[in-house]
Amino acid sequence: MITVADVKNDEEVKAIMYMAESQIEALGFTEHSVRHSSIVSKWAGEILEQICGDEHRVELARIAGFLHDIGNSVNREDHAQSGAILAYHILTRMGMGYKDAADIMMAIGNHDEHQGLPVSDITSALIIADKADVHKSRVRSNTTRMNVTNISELNIHDRVNLAAEKSGVSVDKETREIILNIVIDTEKCPVMDYFEIYFKRMQLCRRAADFLGWKFVLIINDVHFL
Numbered sequence: 001m002i003t004v005a006d007v008k009n010d011e012e013v014k015a016i017m018y019m020a021e022s023q024i025e026a027l028g029f030t031e032h033s034v035r036h037s038s039i040v041s042k043w044a045g046e047i048l049e050q051i052c053g054d055e056h057r058v059e060l061a062r063i064a065g066f067l068h069d070i071g072n073s074v075n076r077e078d079h080a081q082s083g084a085i086l087a088y089h090i091l092t093r094m095g096m097g098y099k100d101a102a103d104i105m106m107a108i109g110n111h112d113e114h115q116g117l118p119v120s121d122i123t124s125a126l127i128i129a130d131k132a133d134v135h136k137s138r139v140r141s142n143t144t145r146m147n148v149t150n151i152s153e154l155n156i157h158d159r160v161n162l163a164a165e166k167s168g169v170s171v172d173k174e175t176r177e178i179i180l181n182i183v184i185d186t187e188k189c190p191v192m193d194y195f196e197i198y199f200k201r202m203q204l205c206r207r208a209a210d211f212l213g214w215k216f217v218l219i220i221n222d223v224h225f226l
């Protein structure tokens, strides 16, 4: 079986991910690089491991997590769809079976909140893992330097990410809850700013948890919102 380690070491994957990150950087968006992909890969795998425990599907979720944003190498617009097709071709070229590669293609093609829907267990785990990665390290260093004196002038995405001290996903098997826990420095941005940009994403997370037959719980600064 092709593993996430094989995918990470593949030269074509490395080249495409490098280009995806350089396009995102040129556009001035928050970080979508190997750091983000690795975290999403890890969290998607952990969620599915707790929920279904099928090691084969867990590995597919890890691979989907690692590759989910490679479409940014084509264009930010519709990056989920372009990335899905790219991933299918890379994975079949690497020797993955068509069905597994198609499973990953479908998950990646549905990870974005604009067109995506939870249509499988892997898709659902990927959606939740992706939307959970809100963190100050995703704000670019040139923006961070500017922020020292000008935080109110930052765009809302940078402001929210910069204020996010911590974020993480956990799974409570007893209550069947998937919990997204975020700590926001409210001196840097009000919690309302978070909801302004993340409301649609949180709705998708709730639908993803529903698909799995679990409950999605959002906790910000120890307050339960969902």
Ligand SMILES: [Fe+2]
Residues within 6 Å of the ligand: 068, 069, 079, 080, 111, 112
């Ligand atoms: Fe994405």
Ligand SMILES: [Fe+2]
Residues within 6 Å of the ligand: 032, 036, 040, 068, 069, 130
């Ligand atoms: Fe992402």
